[in-house]
Amino acid sequence: MSAESIQAPQSDDDVVVRLTDVHKAFGSKQILRGVSFELLRGRCLGIMGGSGTGKSVTLRHIIGLMRPDQGKVEVMGRDLAEVTREELQEMRKRIGYVFQEGALINWLTVAENLALPLQENTKLSKSEIESKVQEKLALVHIPDAGAKFPSEISGGMKKRVGLARALITDPELILYDEPNAGLDPEISRSINHLMREVSETLNVTSLVVEHRIECIKTVADEVIFLYDGKVHVHAPVDEFFHSQDSVLKGFLGI
Ligand SMILES: Nc1ncnc2c1ncn2[C@@H]1O[C@H](COP(=O)(O)OP(=O)(O)OP(=O)(O)O)[C@@H](O)[C@H]1O
Ligand SMILES: [Mg+2]
Incomplete structure (x- = not known):
């Protein structure tokens, strides 16, 4: 070695x-x-x-x-x-984890996928969660993707969403x-x-x-x-x- x-x-x-x-x-x-x-x-x-x-x-x-x-x-x-x-x-x-398989939840929108870890793990209000979601979507350069479903976006965009979700809890x-x-x-x-x-x-x-x-x-x-x-x-x-x-x-x- x-x-x-x-x-x-x-x-x-x-x-x-x-x-x-x-x-x-x-x-x-x-x-x-x-x-x-x-x-x-x-x-x-x-x-x-x-x-x-x-x-x-x-x-x-x-x-x-x-x-x-x-x-x-x-x-x-x-x-x-x-x-x-x-x-x-x-x-x-x-710890943020970007999975090999992507692992987005198909029946939730991009924004809902991102919000989930915050709803489950923090006491942030609805509007605080919305602004965090928007901040992370902007960070990965897809500010307008929030309302889309995973099936509607490309593989590259899914990776960006996966990254944004991994970063959502800072x-x-x-x-x-x-x-x-x-x-x-x-x-x-x-x-x-x-x-x-x-x-x-x-x-x-x-x-x-x-x-x-x-x-x-x-x-x-x-x-x-x-x-x-x-x-x-x-x-x-x-x-x-x-x-x-x-x-x-x-x-x-x-
Ligand atoms: N939970 C498990 N039960 C049994 N075997 C497992 C389990 N997890 C991993 N393995 C086995 O351990 C070995 C290593 O798996 P691992 O997923 O870490 O490989 P990897 O280096 O990530 O490969 P790849 O580049 O294909 O993703 C494989 O032979 C796999 O089948
Ligand atoms: Mg592997």
Whole structure:
């Protein structure tokens, strides 16, 4: 593994996510075999790796939807093995998740989809919720989409709505699972620039699972390559794409 030039944290307060020796198996299939990495406040970390290597599984550990068989998952200073259900619910409000499948509710309008997490988790009034919804739609550059239903909008626009929904509670950490999936190259580029813009304007910490190189180059500060259940390479984005590691070079096709 190469870890050259990855900044060491100044203090534990700077560490938003830390996985230490995480193992996870499903039946006899061992997926994670000792995954360790740290993500510092304000940074964007890309996760690359072949299909089925456990990228989505890693994200699910970070929001506490899965528990490791062995090892430790710390998020925003808390060891997830030690938090109660209620504390985990509270923590999840500070984490935005952009799902691989989009996951918008088809029978609700775009605005209603965005309002839902606020109705369920906050005491904001109807008009406060409306103005937050409008603010996030403007942030992702679709101010007029609120009244539309998911079936009426394009794949690229659905991704924007998914991003707006993930941002609706003003999270400190945002997790993206394949934000480019199903998009053509031009729309992908606009989504990637939007993600970069969002992380810069909101100064949010983010983690992006994506196998498209262009996406990772646009949005990530540093990148992890998952291979054989472990972090095989962890390097700043420029070094990552010039790595001499033969397995990574094979994966990237360089
Ligand atoms: N809840 C589960 N029960 C059983 N097996 C699971 C479960 N979740 C994931 N797996 C298995 O774990 C492996 C890793 O899955 P994961 O979804 O993390 O892959 P991935 O790296 O995200 O791949 P892709 O790029 O295709 O999305 C797969 O073989 C998958 O079938
Ligand atoms: Mg996945």
